[in-house]
Amino acid sequence: MSERIANAALRQKVMSADDAAGLIKDGDQIGFGGFTGSGYPKVFPGALAKRIEAAHQRGEKFTVNTLTGASTAPELDGALAGVDGIGWRMPYQSDPTMRSKINDGTSYYTDIHLSESGMMVRQGFFGKVDFAVIEATRITEDGKIVPTSSVGNNSAYCEVADKIIIEVNSWQSEDLEGMHDVYQGFALPPNRKPIPITHPGDRIGTPFLEIDASKVVAIVETDGPDRNSPFKPIDDNSRKIAGFLLDFYGNEVKQGRMPKNLLPLQSGVGNIPNAVLDGLLHSDLEHLTSYTEVIQDGMIDLIDAGKLDVASATAFSLSPDYAHKMNENAAFYRDHIILRPQEISNHPEVIRRLGVIGANGMIEADIYGNVNSTHVMGSRMMNGIGGSGDFTRNAYISAFVSPSTAKNGAISAIVPMVSHVDHTEHDAMVIITEQGIADLRGLAPRQRAPKIIENCAHPDFRPMLQDYYERALRDCKFKHTPHLLGEAYNWHTRFLETGTMQQG
Numbered sequence: 383m384s385e386r387i388a389n390a391a392l393r394q395k396v397m398s399a400d401d402a403a404g405l406i407k408d409g410d411q412i413g414f415g416g417f418t419g420s421g422y423p424k425v426f427p428g429a430l431a432k433r434i435e436a437a438h439q440r441g442e443k444f445t446v447n448t449l450t451g452a453s454t455a456p457e458l459d460g461a462l463a464g465v466d467g468i469g470w471r472m473p474y475q476s477d478p479t480m481r482s483k484i485n486d487g488t489s490y491y492t493d494i495h496l497s498e499s500g501m502m503v504r505q506g507f508f509g510k511v512d513f514a515v516i517e518a519t520r521i522t523e524d525g526k527i528v529p530t531s532s533v534g535n536n537s538a539y540c541e542v543a544d545k546i547i548i549e550v551n552s553w554q555s556e557d558l559e560g561m562h563d564v565y566q567g568f569a570l571p572p573n574r575k576p577i578p579i580t581h582p583g584d585r586i587g588t589p590f591l592e593i594d595a596s597k598v599v600a601i602v603e604t605d606g607p608d609r610n611s612p613f614k615p616i617d618d619n620s621r622k623i624a625g626f627l628l629d630f631y632g633n634e635v636k637q638g639r640m641p642k643n644l645l646p647l648q649s650g651v652g653n654i655p656n657a658v659l660d661g662l663l664h665s666d667l668e669h670l671t672s673y674t675e676v677i678q679d680g681m682i683d684l685i686d687a688g689k690l691d692v693a694s695a696t697a698f699s700l701s702p703d704y705a706h707k708m709n710e711n712a713a714f715y716r717d718h719i720i721l722r723p724q725e726i727s728n729h730p731e732v733i734r735r736l737g738v739i740g741a742n743g744m745i746e747a748d749i750y751g752n753v754n755s756t757h758v759m760g761s762r763m764m765n766g767i768g769g770s771g772d773f774t775r776n777a778y779i780s781a782f783v784s785p786s787t788a789k790n791g792a793i794s795a796i797v798p799m800v801s802h803v804d805h806t807e808h809d810a811m812v813i814i815t816e817q818g819i820a821d822l823r824g825l826a827p828r829q830r831a832p833k834i835i836e837n838c839a840h841p842d843f844r845p846m847l848q849d850y851y852e853r854a855l856r857d858c859k860f861k862h863t864p865h866l867l868g869e870a871y872n873w874h875t876r877f878l879e880t881g882t883m884q885q886g
């Protein structure tokens with residue numbers, strides 16, 4: 383048995399994943415650890431999926447409600463969704479099988495802001511939580527949990543769940559101990575207190591997750607790696623978009639609206655944010671900080687280069703090579719990285735106080751600056767809002783980035799009216815594509831539209847957008863935000879009917 387379980391009483395609870403999965407009943411609500419493919423339980427969900435599948439084969443009903451930190455991996459979302467085992471789920475997900483079960487109507491999905499997900503569970507908005515299932519690097523002699531590569535909603539779920547199951551994963555580096563800052567001082571209104579963070583590097587909690595050990599019903603030992611997907615090489619469009627964003631930041635510094643080392647950075651995950659981090663690596667900027675939700679490869683490079691002093695997040699999202707590097711060198715990185723509960727990494731109060739500068743991906747934006755981050759053609763869920771809303775509403779500057787077209791040029795990312803709204807024109811300040819940048823701050827809708835069309839739309843779609851806007855301006859009775867409601871969604875319906883937004 384692993385020496386990673388130092389507590390004698392908890393050592394008695396070690397059992398197989400199958401035995402642990404045997405404790406779950408149809409209809410149970412389970413709060414799982416895991417955030418962007420890091421720190422999720424590796425073997426329990428697969429064992430539960432086997433049980434669910436066997437029950438379905440006997441003609442019995444068996445689904446569970448799953449709560450997570452954010453996206454997990456094929457071993458969790460994929461396994462449970464693959465056997466039609468998830469009745470309802472929240473929040474962010476990105477697993478292809480999970481996504482298809484949401485979109486074919488098998489599973490309900492409630493897409494809420496990541497900062498609010500744990501909080502709402504504490505508030506009792508989603509009813510009773512039967513189990514918390516989390517991953518640990520180590521359990522201390524006095525029963526405290528050393529988290530792994532994510533903290534996510536673990537503390538909220540362990541606090542409210544009736545029972546706790548812990549996977550102790552020996553793949554995770556023991557040197558992660560000391561990297562986490564687990565703040566557990568949450569109270570419900572009217573007793574809330576300010577979150578005392580005034581710098582991304584502030585520590586306000588303890589390195590351990592403290593739980594009620596009497597609720598632990600099973601401990602399962604594992605040694606499986608995190609999901610750790612490789613990043614695609616940075617493409618030309620991403621490099622161009624990153625260049626526009628960094629020039630924009632440079633100008634803000636010149637105008638005296640930002641300090642020389644910028645403000646704490648937040649970036650979504652993916653190719654473009656990685657290109658931004660690469661751009662920072664090759665800039666002469668120093669003493670950068672980050673207050674974000676995920677640590678990706680580019681941030682590790684910035685730390686290695688001595689350019690990023692501290693990064694605060696709730697999880698890693700690393701490629702396999704960088705995950706290996708982290709496991710080998712966690713003792714070094716824990717002086718530069720803090721992993722916190724997502725209630726803190728994404729807390730609106732802290733984001734606003736620190737003046738975080740955020741850049742997130744989008745599916746589409748409309749000519750007035752409303753942004754859709756989640757739905758393809760108005761109905762098909764992609765991933766979810768994730769932390770983009772937490773940061774966009776509260777950041778000092780909120781940018782959205784995307785190539786100007788999708789699906790080999792058949793889809794324009796700039797449309798007359800977004801087919802779903804995640805971020806309104808009141809929140810999105812800057813829109814960037816490989817065509818250019820539209821700084822929307824202070825602009826009225828009729829000043830925004832020409833700028834977004836001219837600077838951000840692809841030349842193949844620009845004349846069509848200009849035509850729509852000019853006719854809207856001419857024919858719409860009210861001139862504040864002119865629209866032709868009868869045709870605002872023609873672009874989307876044309877794509878659904880013909881496979882392209884282009885006119886024939």
Ligand code: 0RQ
Nearest residue numbers: 650651652742743744745746755758765767768769770788
């Ligand atoms: O699909 O691979 O099947 O072709 O969307 O698009 O261009 O690779 O961009 O990976 O950055 O994702 C908004 C989804 C962008 C992401 C979104 C299709 C496109 C491709 C991916 P294919 P790209 P990205 C931090 C912050 C919400 C959460 C968030 C996201 C796929 O950024 O999930 O910001 N954001 N979290 O073809 C139809 C369009 C499309 C389109 C792109 N207009 N119409 N399909 N696609 N634009 C992280 C967390 O919160 C955890």
